[in-house]
Amino acid sequence: MPEDTESFSEGLFYIIRTAISAAHPSLANVSGICLRLIVTILLIKILSGISDEELSAVRLTGAVVIGLLLLDPINSMIRLSTNTVTEMTEYGKLLLPVMTAAMAAQGGTTSSAALYTGTVIFSTFLTTIITRLIVPALYIYLCICVADSAIKQEMLSKIRDFMKWLMTWSLKIILYIFTGYMSITGVISGTVDASALKAAKLTISGVVPVIGSVLSDTSETILVSAGIMKNAAGIYGILAVVAIFIGPFLEIGVQYLMLKLTGAICNIIGNKQTVSLVNNFSTGMGVVLAMTGTVCVLLLISLACFMKGIS
Amino acid sequence: MGSIKAYVFRIIAAAIVCSIAGCLLKDKTPSGRMVHLLCGILMSITILSPIAGISFQNLTNIYSSISLDAEQYVTDGKKAAQEDAADIIKSQTEAYILDKAKSLGLQIAVEVELDVSNYSVPCGAVITGAVSPYAKGTLETYMQEQLGIPKENQQWN
Numbered sequence: 001m002p003e004d005t006e007s008f009s010e011g012l013f014y015i016i017r018t019a020i021s022a023a024h025p026s027l028a029n030v031s032g033i034c035l036r037l038i039v040t041i042l043l044i045k046i047l048s049g050i051s052d053e054e055l056s057a058v059r060l061t062g063a064v065v066i067g068l069l070l071l072d073p074i075n076s077m078i079r080l081s082t083n084t085v086t087e088m089t090e091y092g093k094l095l096l097p098v099m100t101a102a103m104a105a106q107g108g109t110t111s112s113a114a115l116y117t118g119t120v121i122f123s124t125f126l127t128t129i130i131t132r133l134i135v136p137a138l139y140i141y142l143c144i145c146v147a148d149s150a151i152k153q154e155m156l157s158k159i160r161d162f163m164k165w166l167m168t169w170s171l172k173i174i175l176y177i178f179t180g181y182m183s184i185t186g187v188i189s190g191t192v193d194a195s196a197l198k199a200a201k202l203t204i205s206g207v208v209p210v211i212g213s214v215l216s217d218t219s220e221t222i223l224v225s226a227g228i229m230k231n232a233a234g235i236y237g238i239l240a241v242v243a244i245f246i247g248p249f250l251e252i253g254v255q256y257l258m259l260k261l262t263g264a265i266c267n268i269i270g271n272k273q274t275v276s277l278v279n280n281f282s283t284g285m286g287v288v289l290a291m292t293g294t295v296c297v298l299l300l301i302s303l304a305c306f307m308k309g310i311s
Numbered sequence: 312m313g314s315i316k317a318y319v320f321r322i323i324a325a326a327i328v329c330s331i332a333g334c335l336l337k338d339k340t341p342s343g344r345m346v347h348l349l350c351g352i353l354m355s356i357t358i359l360s361p362i363a364g365i366s367f368q369n370l371t372n373i374y375s376s377i378s379l380d381a382e383q384y385v386t387d388g389k390k391a392a393q394e395d396a397a398d399i400i401k402s403q404t405e406a407y408i409l410d411k412a413k414s415l416g417l418q419i420a421v422e423v424e425l426d427v428s429n430y431s432v433p434c435g436a437v438i439t440g441a442v443s444p445y446a447k448g449t450l451e452t453y454m455q456e457q458l459g460i461p462k463e464n465q466q467w468n
Binding site: 097100101102103104105106109112113116117120121124125132133136137139140143159162163200203204210211214215218219221222225226 | 319322354361370373382385386392400403430
C-alpha cells in the first residue's frame with residue numbers, strides 16, 4: 001500500500017495495478033498449459049478419427065493426459081486459495097476487535113457485540129467448511145471427472161454433479177444466511193443502541209446548566225472521534241483485505257478464464273468427452289475462485305456493517 | 312493435506328468395494344438390488360463423512376468463547392471512551408473554575424474529582440491558594456450552581 005496517500009481510491013488502484021502486474025507470470029504459465037491442452041485434444045481427435053468407433057484406449061489415455069496437465073495447476077490454485085482464506089481469516093481476527101471496540105466507543109455496544117459474534121462465527125464456520133468439506137470434495141470431484149471421462153459411467157456423472165452441487169450450494173447458503181443475519185442484526189441492535197444513546201443524551205441535558213453543556217459537547221466529541229477512528233480502521237481494513245485477496249483472485253481468475261476459453265476453442269476441434277473434462281476442470285477452478293471470493297465478501301460485508309454504524 | 316489424502320483413499324476404497332460387490336451380484340436379483348442400495352449408502356456415508364467430523368459441542372464452545380471475547384472488546388471500547396470523556400470533562404471544568412477565579416482576581420490551583428459511575432459528572436474539587444472570604448463564597452456558589460459541585464465536597468487548602 002502506498003505510504004503517502006490518504007485517498008481510498010488511490011490506495012485501491014495501487015493495489016489493483018500491483019496485483020495485475022504480479023498476475024502476468026501466471027498468465028504466461030497458464031497460456032502454455034492451455035496450448036498443450038489444445039494440442040492434446042487435437043491429437044485425441046485425430047487418433048479417434050482413424051477408427052470409426054471411438055477407441056476406449058484413446059479415450060482413457062486422453063483423459064489421463066488431460067488430467068495430468070490440469071491437476072498440477074489446479075492443485076497449486078487450491079493451495080493458494082486455502083492460504084488466502086487462512087490469511088484473510090487471521091487478518092479478520094486482528095481487525096474485528098479494533099472495529100468492535102471503536103463501535104462500542106461510538107455508542108454501538110449491542111450492535112458491535114452482535115456484529116463481531118456473527119462475523120467470527122460465520123468466518124470460522126466457513127473456514128471449517130472450506131478446509132474440511134469443500135477442498136476434499138473438490139479433489140474428489142476432479143478425480144471423478146477424470147474417471148468419468150475415461151470410462152463413461154452414468155453413476156460417476158451423478159456423483160460428479162452431486163459434488164458440484166454440494167460445493168457451490170454450501171458456499172451460497174452460508175453467504176445468504178450471513179447476509180440475512182447482518183441485515184437483521186443491523187436493524188434490531190442499531191435501533192436498541194440509538195434508543196440508548198438518545199436516553200443518555202436526555203439524561204445529560206437534564207444536568208446543571210454549564211456542566212450539562214460540557215458533558216453534552218464532550219460526549220459528542222467522543223462519539224465523533226470514535227466514528228472517525230472506526231471509519232479509518234475500516235477503510236484501511238478494506239484495503240488490506242482487498243490487498244490480500246486481489247493477487248490470488250486475479251491469478252485464479254486468469255486460470256479460470258483461460259480454461260473457459262480453452263474449453264470454448266476445444267468445443268470446435270475436440271471430442272465431446274474430452275472437452276467436457278476441460279469444462280469440468282474449469283468448473284472446479286470456478287469453485288476455487290468462489291471459495292476465496294466468499295471469505296473476502298463475508299469480511300467486506302462485515303466491515304461495511306461496522307462502518308455503517310448506528311442508525 | 313494428510314487428512315485430504317486419507318479422505319480420497321477412503322472414497323477410492325469404498326468405490327472398489329462397491330464395484331466388486333456389483334460385479335459379484337447381478338442388479339436384477341433381489342439380493343443384487345439390496346447390495347446396490349447398500350453400496351449407495353456406503354458411498355454416500357463415505358463422501359459426506361467430513362460433515363460428521365464437525366463437532367457441534369466444539370461449535371458451542373467456540374460460540375461461548377467468541378461471545379466472551381465480544382463482551383471484552385465492547386468493555387474495552389466503552390472504558391477507553393469513558394476515560395477520554397473523563398479527561399476532557401475534568402480539564403474543561405477546571406478551566407471554567409480557573410476562568411471564574413481569574414475574573415475574581417485569584418491565583419489558585421484546582422483539581423476536580425468526577426463521579427465515573429454517573430456520566431463523569433464533577434462531584435468534588437480541591438482548591439489550593441490564598442482566597443479572600445468574599446471570593447471564596449462567590450466561587451463556592453458558582454461551583455455549586457453552575458458546575459453541580461456541592462459545597463461540602465469542595466476542599467479549600
